[in-house]
Amino acid sequence: xxxxxxxxxxxxxxYESALSKLLTRVxxxxxxxxxxxxxxxxxxxxxxxxxxxxxxxxxxxxxxxxAVRSLDVLSASPSNPAILKIVGSVEAGExxxxxxxxxxxxxxxxxxxxxxxxxxxxxFEEAIREGNTVHVLRPVQKYKNVSRAGxxxxxxxLIIRKGYIIRPWHVAALIEAGFTEVKVFRKPxxxxxxxxxELMASENNRIPNSTGPLIYAYLKELGCEPVLIGVVPDDExxxxxxxxxxxQDFDILITTGGTSVxxxxxxxxxxxxxxxxxxxxxxxxxxxxxxxxxxLIKGKPVLxxxxxxxxxxxxxxxxxxxxxxxxxxxxxxxxPTLRVKVRRRVTNVVGFKSFFRVVVYREDNExxxxxxxxxxxxIISTLIKGNAILVVNENIEGxxxxxxxxVVLIGPIYEKRPEFLE
Amino acid sequence: xxxxxxxxxxxxxxYESALSKLLTRVxxxxxxxxxxxxxxxxxxxxxxxxxxxxxxxxxxxxxxxxAVRSLDVLSASPSNPAILKIVGSVEAGExxxxxxxxxxxxxxxxxxxxxxxxxxxxxFEEAIREGNTVHVLRPVQKYKNVSRAGxxxxxxxLIIRKGYIIRPWHVAALIEAGFTEVKVFRKPxxxxxxxxxELMASENNRIPNSTGPLIYAYLKELGCEPVLIGVVPDDExxxxxxxxxxxQDFDILITTGGTSVxxxxxxxxxxxxxxxxxxxxxxxxxxxxxxxxxxLIKGKPVLxxxxxxxxxxxxxxxxxxxxxxxxxxxxxxxxPTLRVKVRRRVTNVVGFKSFFRVVVYREDNExxxxxxxxxxxxIISTLIKGNAILVVNENIEGxxxxxxxxVVLIGPIYEKRPEFLE
Numbered sequence: 078x079x080x081x082x083x084x085x086x087x088x089x090x091x092y093e094s095a096l097s098k099l100l101t102r103v104x105x106x107x108x109x110x111x112x113x114x115x116x117x118x119x120x121x122x123x124x125x126x127x128x129x130x131x132x133x134x135x136x137x138x139x140x141x142x143x144a145v146r147s148l149d150v151l152s153a154s155p156s157n158p159a160i161l162k163i164v165g166s167v168e169a170g171e172x173x174x175x176x177x178x179x180x181x182x183x184x185x186x187x188x189x190x191x192x193x194x195x196x197x198x199x200x201f202e203e204a205i206r207e208g209n210t211v212h213v214l215r216p217v218q219k220y221k222n223v224s225r226a227g228x229x230x231x232x233x234x235l236i237i238r239k240g241y242i243i244r245p246w247h248v249a250a251l252i253e254a255g256f257t258e259v260k261v262f263r264k265p266x267x268x269x270x271x272x273x274x275e276l277m278a279s280e281n282n283r284i285p286n287s288t289g290p291l292i293y294a295y296l297k298e299l300g301c302e303p304v305l306i307g308v309v310p311d312d313e314x315x316x317x318x319x320x321x322x323x324x325q326d327f328d329i330l331i332t333t334g335g336t337s338v339x340x341x342x343x344x345x346x347x348x349x350x351x352x353x354x355x356x357x358x359x360x361x362x363x364x365x366x367x368x369x370x371x372x373l374i375k376g377k378p379v380l381x382x383x384x385x386x387x388x389x390x391x392x393x394x395x396x397x398x399x400x401x402x403x404x405x406x407x408x409x410x411x412x413p414t415l416r417v418k419v420r421r422r423v424t425n426v427v428g429f430k431s432f433f434r435v436v437v438y439r440e441d442n443e444x445x446x447x448x449x450x451x452x453x454x455x456i457i458s459t460l461i462k463g464n465a466i467l468v469v470n471e472n473i474e475g476x477x478x479x480x481x482x483x484v485v486l487i488g489p490i491y492e493k494r495p496e497f498l499e
Numbered sequence: 500x501x502x503x504x505x506x507x508x509x510x511x512x513x514y515e516s517a518l519s520k521l522l523t524r525v526x527x528x529x530x531x532x533x534x535x536x537x538x539x540x541x542x543x544x545x546x547x548x549x550x551x552x553x554x555x556x557x558x559x560x561x562x563x564x565x566a567v568r569s570l571d572v573l574s575a576s577p578s579n580p581a582i583l584k585i586v587g588s589v590e591a592g593e594x595x596x597x598x599x600x601x602x603x604x605x606x607x608x609x610x611x612x613x614x615x616x617x618x619x620x621x622x623f624e625e626a627i628r629e630g631n632t633v634h635v636l637r638p639v640q641k642y643k644n645v646s647r648a649g650x651x652x653x654x655x656x657l658i659i660r661k662g663y664i665i666r667p668w669h670v671a672a673l674i675e676a677g678f679t680e681v682k683v684f685r686k687p688x689x690x691x692x693x694x695x696x697e698l699m700a701s702e703n704n705r706i707p708n709s710t711g712p713l714i715y716a717y718l719k720e721l722g723c724e725p726v727l728i729g730v731v732p733d734d735e736x737x738x739x740x741x742x743x744x745x746x747q748d749f750d751i752l753i754t755t756g757g758t759s760v761x762x763x764x765x766x767x768x769x770x771x772x773x774x775x776x777x778x779x780x781x782x783x784x785x786x787x788x789x790x791x792x793x794x795l796i797k798g799k800p801v802l803x804x805x806x807x808x809x810x811x812x813x814x815x816x817x818x819x820x821x822x823x824x825x826x827x828x829x830x831x832x833x834x835p836t837l838r839v840k841v842r843r844r845v846t847n848v849v850g851f852k853s854f855f856r857v858v859v860y861r862e863d864n865e866x867x868x869x870x871x872x873x874x875x876x877x878i879i880s881t882l883i884k885g886n887a888i889l890v891v892n893e894n895i896e897g898x899x900x901x902x903x904x905x906v907v908l909i910g911p912i913y914e915k916r917p918e919f920l921e
């Protein structure tokens with residue numbers, strides 16, 4: 078009963094080593110495509126993008142007021158105002174058809190180019206208008222209330238770096254920098270194959286396929302283009318056929334199930350029969366998720382994860398996310414990390430990098446953390462009740478009550494210790 | 500020249516008061532709709548959802564091994580193993596067609612229901628098989644390696660709370676709980692109207708409309724359904740017509756531009772002419788963004804923001820995001836907040852709640868923060884170079900070098916002090 082195969086897992090590969098092999102071996106490059114700047118939010122820039130022009134293009138008024146020559150009002154005071162003649166007005170969107178000479182001023186509105194000769198703007202409310210003249214009561218600094226040409230963006234300025242996720246402010250800056258389109262990475266197409274006869278059994282005895290949609294949702298959140306290829310029975314031929322047929326349509330394949338050691342270790346068996354398939358790793362010191370593995374087939378990665386949802390999720394975090402970062406050079410947004418005080422001891426199995434699902438709550442104005450009782454890697458409710466993840470490295474035995482640890486929040490903080498912690 | 504109107508802004512309304520008026524006055528409710536669970540990630544649950552069933556539905560094996568009666572192996576040891584007769588095997592997805600009596604065992608694979616009579620599973624690698632018998636070397640606890648029926652989810656358990664954003668693990672749990680569809684809030688339809696003749700000027704003198712796409716991108720990131728209605732000239736009639744025509748198609752309207760005090764304060768003027776329009780607030784102690792305002796027209800909110808991109812963004816954060824939370828009861832994900840050490844003094848204008856764009860970088864293993872030199876509210880490059888936002892409340896004068904403050908990260912941390920800080 079598979080005594081030989083069992084020995085394959087008597088030692089689990091170190092996570093760092095498995096990941097490094099994966100990233101080294103996968104050399105594909107994602108295609109690039111152009112998209113309209115307006116629709117580009119959330120996409121990953123495929124190149125460093127530099128401004129095509131100065132912005133603003135001309136000196137403009139930052140508010141509604143009087144464009145003046147700062148020299149003219151140098152000694153203005155409430156008792157001795159500078160009296161200037163209003164020679165015209167400029168609306169935003171107009172080009173001034175006149176210039177300002179000594180003793181003159183112009184009405185300018187927010188965003189309007191200031192006329193040649195003027196170099197500062199006095200707000201309406203800081204001056205007194207009398208018919209065709211304006212009385213300025215105080216001196217004004219050169220360029221005061223003026224948006225200088227190029228003061229925001231200069232031609233050649235870096236707007237976004239390759240690999241950055243485009244946020245709303247990048248959209249605005251790209252438009253100001255002269256772009257209507259932007260080069261982004263095509264969304265990675267990822268096919269999901271769920272192996273397991275139990276997922277196909279008759280109505281009464283069927284295990285619902287929750288891991289497939291979990292992965293689908295995770296990939297969508299991450300900006301990929303996932304497809305649920307379907308459920309395949311525990312049959313080497315079927316697995317082989319499905320993988321070979323799918324490879325050409327996707328950048329990456331993910332299989333779930335059939336990776337545990339025993340009579341049903343079918344996915345690795347099936348893949349090993351493909352002539353140009355090479356095993357990258359199989360079996361890794363992750364808890365949960367130790368049955369994860371990866372093959373390289375025709376240059377494309379095939380990631381093999383557990384059929385149990387929490388173990389599959391750890392596989393995605395531990396291998397898929399770094400792979401996407403590697404392929405796109407993406408700098409993902411920082412995750413919401415929080416320093417919290419351990420309220421109940423966390424015990425690690427030394428040698429394993431463990432992902433604890435924990436509960437973070439507020440008490441007496443401090444943030445506390447308790448691990449959820451360690452249960453199977455299929456127990457999805459730990460991610461529903463839990464609101465944070467604590468990653469404990471393989472050389473750490475655990476954390477004691479009173480220790481401080483950093484956790485990644487995945488849900489809102491509880492405002493008191495929840496009752497389900499008993 | 501608008502002397503009377505100017506006085507409207509000699510005092511700015513407190514932000515908290517303006518926001519509270521907005522949330523109190525807007526009483527619309529967003530429609531709900533059903534969506535497939537698989538496609539529901541990122542949507543907002545429109546009701547508390549409780550499980551329809553127990554999960555797992557039956558006691559199942561958590562690994563590949565032998566299903567046994569724990570009583571039979573109570574005194575097993577390597578020198579005195581319990582020898583059990585193998586009476587059958589169960590695959591995942593099968594229903595056992597036999598039961599286990601004293602002295603018997605069954606081969607079970609991961610996910611397989613365990614036969615009646617058995618109450619624990621011994622992993623393959625911890626027992627020795629000899630033909631049709633298995634030698635168990637150690638006792639095994641009752642229910643060891645068994646996923647109990649209902650141990651993950653019990654019928655009636657809360658899977659997701661109204662207002663929560665659906666994450667990948669909710670998708671898996673909803674499927675296990677028996678759902679294929681889920682009730683979510685319809686995505687809020689938001690129309691964006693950009694006012695400004697300068698945005699429509701002839702090629703040479705046109706200011707590009709960057710604030711419209713900025714808002715569009717922000718709303719998409721937030722899960723709304725935005726539409727850029729278009730650019731409208733500085734003309735009260737045109738503004739009025741566009742707002743009235745658009746109201747029926749959207750849940751919320753956002754206008755930009757034409758809100759500053761002066762000769763061009765056109766949007767509030769136009770809206771005030773609508774018979775059942777009521778002003779909620781106009782002018783607020785935010786920096787940037789003090790010209791923000793809101794009307795209620797035919798029961799729908801019309802938010803008026805500055806045409807300058809950074810000021811508009813502050814308006815979105817300060818008013819739009821809380822409004823969406825209010826309308827959906829949404830519990831948004833925690834933002835990535837970081838405690839950092841002030842490296843250069845931050846000076847606030849007392850009386851204003853200010854949004855400083857700052858730079859966070861690492862030096863000597865500590866995180867430091869410096870504000871970007873305060874520039875106009877149109878300067879988008881501060882959000883490109885800056886990687887965090889510091890919000891300073893109106894009663895705070897500022898922070899000194901050496902103080903610790905909490906900032907919200909909007910981009911990756913610099914690994915050293917960037918050169919542009921000079």
